[in-house]
Amino acid sequence: VGNSSVLTCPPKSNITMVTWKISPKVGGPCTLGYRADQNKTDRTNCSDSMNWKFRPDRDPALEIRQVGIAHEGNYTCEVVATEGNFHKTYHLIVLVPPRLTLYCDDQGTPVCKAAAGKPAAQVSWVLESNSTPKEEGHDNGTVTVLSKFTAYSTNVTNTTCVVSHPAGNQSKSIAC
Numbered sequence: 437v438g439n440s441s442v443l444t445c446p447p448k449s450n451i452t453m454v455t456w457k458i459s460p461k462v463g464g465p466c467t468l469g470y471r472a473d474q475n476k477t478d479r480t481n482c483s484d485s486m487n488w489k490f491r492p493d494r495d496p497a498l499e500i501r502q503v504g505i506a507h508e509g510n511y512t513c514e515v516v517a518t519e520g521n522f523h524k525t526y527h528l529i530v531l532v533p534p535r536l537t538l539y540c541d542d543q544g545t546p547v548c549k550a551a552a553g554k555p556a557a558q559v560s561w562v563l564e565s566n567s568t569p570k571e572e573g574h575d576n577g578t579v580t581v582l583s584k585f586t587a588y589s590t591n592v593t594n595t596t597c598v599v600s601h602p603a604g605n606q607s608k609s610i611a612c
Contacts, residue, residue: 437532437554441503442489445496445513446522453516454496458482460509470496505530505554505576530554532578533603540612546585548597548608552578555602559583562596562607 445454456468466482470492477492485507489497496515500507511526534553541547550557556579559569569583585595596609 437503437505437530439503441500441507441528443498443500443511443513443526443528444524445498445515446524447495448515448517448519448522450518451493451496451515452518453514454492455514456496456498457512457514458486458509459511460507462506462508468498500528503528503530505532505578531601531603534578534581534599534601534606536597536599536606536608538597538608538610540610541584544612546595546597546610546612548583548585548599550581550599550601552580553601553603554578557581558600560598560600561585562598563587565595 452472454470458466464481467480468482468488469478472493475493477488485501487499489495489499496513498511508528508530511528513524515522532552532554534550534557537549537551539547548559550559552574554577556571559581565585565587567583567586569581572580594609594611596607598607599605
């Protein structure tokens with residue numbers, strides 16, 4: 437999320453026409469088109485964040501700027517060239533890294549929170565703990581995971597929370 441993404445088409449010489457057919461999970465479909473004989477581009481219902489990466493006659497790649505969850509969906513490039521017709525489909529899944537916070541609750545128990553990640557983060561502790569993480573789903577598809585540290589022994593002073601996620605792993609330590 438937040439980065440730019442470039443989706444490429446099959447590279448062909450003597451391109452007659454290129455069409456990007458975009459079906460996002462949220463909102464209606466959109467298309468970007470290019471006709472070589474008229475050297476003309478066309479866009480229908482596409483947001484400003486989606487456009488040709490370069491000139492479509494040289495490289496028909498699609499660039500999505502500031503990728504958001506709403507961009508998730510299917511992206512199909514159709515190339516018409518003298519050698520034939522070619523298709524390439526992408527299924528775009530957007531990862532959202534969770535925001536990690538670690539704090540001490542009113543009982544002096546460490547609490548680790550991995551907020552608004554997509555998909556849900558895995559939360560664990562460096563020292564063994566018999567905690568059961570709680571998950572809370574949000575309307576935008578992100579998930580917050582909350583885990584309280586429950587020590588097997590009472591002489592634990594410093595502990596570390598580890599958050600594992602496809603967008604990157606994080607850890608923080610605290611003494612309660």
